[in-house]
Amino acid sequence: MAGGTQPPGPDDAETFVRALYEDAAGPLFGYVLRLTGDRARAEEVVQETLVRAWRRAEHLDATSDTLRAWLFTTARHLVTDLWRRDAARPSTVADERALAAAPAADELDRAVERWTVADALARLTPEHRAVLVETYYEGRSVAQAAQRLGVPPGTVKSRTYYALRALRLVLEEMGVAQ
Incomplete structure (x- = not known):
């Protein structure tokens, strides 16, 4: 399309863009894909570049070598705009591996x-804390806990009972238990 005085009609602009697409869309897509690293974004940028060419069809010379340079420059500017827009927004996680590596809500709750x-246990007496650690966290039997703590099994049982009551009170004071 030579830069004539009349703007192209709808058919002329459509023919222009079709020819432009057939001639330049492949190399333009490859160029934009290398810039973005994302096929969907590359397709989006190529599409927007061709729309802009269609809008400016009356000003662009289809026979000129500068047309391809205009397309690649326009695509580069669009990619730069995407980078700037992304930099201005908080990043989101789109990578499935990154999402899988992020702790789940259950893990955070635990x-x-x-x-x-641990904070509540730290507020207990050393005897109560020791018996709870032995029986609940270490998974030892009453006899094993008694042997490790150097006390009779009956003492382990009664300390466990009172330690659980004390732990409940501490948790209530902390606003955790009711």
């Missing part, structure tokens, strides 16, 4: 529970 229980 971590908070562990910290809360």
Whole structure:
């Protein structure tokens, strides 16, 4: 399309863009794909570049070598705009591996529970804390806990009972238990 005085009609602009697409869309897509690294974004940029060419069809010379340069420059500007837009927004996680590596809400809840229980245990007497650690966290039987703590099995049982009551009171004071 030589830069004539009359703007192209709808058929002329459509013919222009079709020819442009057949001639330049492949190399333009490859160029934009290398810039973005994302097929969907590359397709989006190529589409927008061709729309802009269609809008400016009366000003662009289809026979000129500068047309391809205009297309690639326009595509580069669109990619730069995408980069700037992305930099201005908080990043989102789109990678499935990154999402899988992120701790789940259940894991976070368990971590908070562990910290809360550890804080509550720290507020107990050393004897109560020791018996709960032996029986609940270490998974030892009453006899094994008695042997490790150097006390009779009956003492382990009664300390466990009172330690659980004390732990419940501490958790209530912390606003965790009711």
